[in-house]
Structures are given as C-alpha cells and as structure tokens.
Amino acid sequence: MRAMKRIVILISGRGSNMEAILRAASAEKWPAQIVAVISNKSTAAGLATASSAGIAARVVEHVSYPDRAQFDQALSTVIDEYSPDLVILAGFLRILTSAFVAHYHGRMVNIHPSLLPSFPGLDTHQRALEAGVKFHGATVHFVTPELDHGPIIEQAIVPVLDTDTEDTLAARVLEQEHVIYPRAVRDFIEGRYALMEGRIVRHTA
Ligand code: GAR
Numbered sequence: 001m002r003a004m005k006r007i008v009i010l011i012s013g014r015g016s017n018m019e020a021i022l023r024a025a026s027a028e029k030w031p032a033q034i035v036a037v038i039s040n041k042s043t044a045a046g047l048a049t050a051s052s053a054g055i056a057a058r059v060v061e062h063v064s065y066p067d068r069a070q071f072d073q074a075l076s077t078v079i080d081e082y083s084p085d086l087v088i089l090a091g092f093l094r095i096l097t098s099a100f101v102a103h104y105h106g107r108m109v110n111i112h113p114s115l116l117p118s119f120p121g122l123d124t125h126q127r128a129l130e131a132g133v134k135f136h137g138a139t140v141h142f143v144t145p146e147l148d149h150g151p152i153i154e155q156a157i158v159p160v161l162d163t164d165t166e167d168t169l170a171a172r173v174l175e176q177e178h179v180i181y182p183r184a185v186r187d188f189i190e191g192r193y194a195l196m197e198g199r200i201v202r203h204t205a
Contacts, residue, residue, distance in 0.1 A: 005032040005189045008084040010075075010092040011039050015046020016174065017090040017111055017181050022053055024182035032189045035082040038075070040094055056082075062094060072100040079104075086188055089143065090181070098145040106195040108143040109188070111181050113173050115139060115155055120148030125169045128160060136160050136169060138177045140184040142195045151200045153193065154180040 007025075009018045018037060025032055037050035038058045050057040060078050065071035071094075079087060089110040101108070114124040116139040119131075128136040137157040144150035156176035160169060187193060193202045 003031075005030075005085040006083055007032055007034045007086050007088060007185070007189075008079050008082050009034060009037045009050075009088045009090050010079075011037060011044050011046040011090050012041050012093040013044050013046065013091055015044065015049055015090065017177055018046050018088075019049055020178035021088065021090065021182050021185055022049075022055075024186065028186065030186055030189055032086075035084065036079075038078060040071075040075070040092070046091075068095070068097050069099070072097045076100055076103055086185070088181075088185060095147055096143070096145075101143055101145045104143070106142065109153065109184065110141055110143050110148075110150070111177055112139050112141065112148050113170070113177065115157065116141060116148060116152065125166045125173065129164060129166065129169065134160055136173060138173050138180060140180055142200075151195060151198065153188075153200060154184040156180045 009021065011018050022034060025034060034055050036056040036058055037046065038060060039047050040060060040062045042059045042061060047057040058078055060075045062071045065074060085107060087104050087108040089108065114128065115137045119127050135157050137155055139152055140154040141150040141152045156179060158172045158176055191203060193200050
C-alpha cells in the first residue's frame with residue numbers, strides 16, 4: 001500500500017475550508033492524514049473543530065514575535081515537527097517571507113476568494129462589486145513569494161447578481177471554495193499534478 005501523505009493546515013479564523021477538507025478526506029478515504037492544524041490566532045474557531053476531530057491543534061501567535069522573519073521561523077519549526085508532504089493555507093491571513101515560501105516550494109497551496117490574477121489582497125468581494133464584474137470566484141494556487149500569485153491549480157466561477165451584497169457574493173464564492181479546495185488537495189495527494197519549473201504539470205493515469 002502507498003504511504004499515507006501528511007498534511008498540515010494553517011488557519012487564522014473560522015476554518016470552513018479546513019473543515020471541508022477534513023470532511024472530504026474522511027468521506028473519500030484519502031491516502032492522507034491531516035496531522036496538524038496550526039493557527040496564528042488563539043481565538044481561531046477552527047482550532048476547536050480540529051481538536052474535536054482528534055487532530056493536533058497548535059497556536060503560533062504572530063504577536064509574540066518581533067518581526068515577520070522570526071514568526072515565520074517559529075511557524076516553520078512547528079510545521080516541520082509534522083514532516084508534511086503538503087502545507088495548506090486555509091484562510092491563513094499572513095504575508096509570508098520569501099524564505100518561508102521557498103522552504104515549502106511545490107508543497108504549499110492557498111485558496112483565494114477571487115479569480116486571480118484579479119483582486120489579490122483583501123476585501124475581494126467588495127472590490128468585485130465595485131468593479132462591476134459579471135463573474136467572480138475563487139482560485140487554488142501554489143504559493144510563491146508574491147502575495148496571491150502563483151501557478152493556478154483550480155478555479156471556480158460564480159455569477160455576480162445585480163442584487164448582490166458583499167455577504168451574498170461571499171457566500172456564493174465560499175460554497176465553491178468548499179468544492180474546489182478539497183478536490184485540488186486530493187488530486188495533489190494522488191499525484192495528479194505537481195509544480196515543475198514554475199508551471200503545473202498534470203499526470204494522467
Ligand atoms: C476564505 O474565503 C478564503 O478564501 C479567504 O479567507 C476565507 C477563510 O474562510 N482567504 C484569503 O482571503 C487569503 N488571501 P475559512 O476560515 O472559513 O476557510
């Protein structure tokens with residue numbers, strides 16, 4: 001039997017994407033184990049969800065470190081205790097140093113609530129409404145040093161309705177996030193694609 005892949009998930013808050021991944025991993029019996037969930041905020045609601053699923057829930061608070069480099073160093077020390085094959089950013093709202101990103105090159109993914117390269121950064125739904133785009137969505141991508149950039153693994157598109165508010169649009173996008181993120185992670189675990197020389201290379205069975 002193939003070795004189980006080891007996954008570490010980083011969160012900052014609610015953790016609904018983390019939960020969608022936990023649910024899919026268990027329902028679909030992935031050859032993978034979520035070995036730890038780590039938050040940079042002790043108040044993150046997702047920590048309790050992880051603990052009750054029997055997963056190590058750890059906190060590395062950025063406010064305890066004098067600068068970004070030292071926080072990233074402490075964070076990667078904790079992550080590496082779990083020897084992950086994949087690090088998943090699931091609503092982990094921190095800008096990462098290039099040293100941290102380089103350390104997890106080709107094995108760290110993120111989900112962003114927009115159709116990248118449109119609307120990197122914060123307040124994506126509000127900015128999409130202000131721009132008047134007719135379509136919006138979410139993107140799963142490998143993490144590279146530039147914020148909310150990096151080779152695109154999956155995207156989901158949703159319509160923007162005339163009646164939308166930031167909240168209704170966010171909810172429509174989030175529903176799709178919960179579809180594409182577990183799928184992208186499972187495909188990675190199953191070796192269906194990899195990052196090679198800055199591009200996604202897909203392997204067909
Ligand atoms: C999600 O919408 C995710 O796409 C977004 O934060 C939310 C976290 O929700 N991430 C970013 O904005 C990253 N730039 P969750 O904690 O319920 O998964």
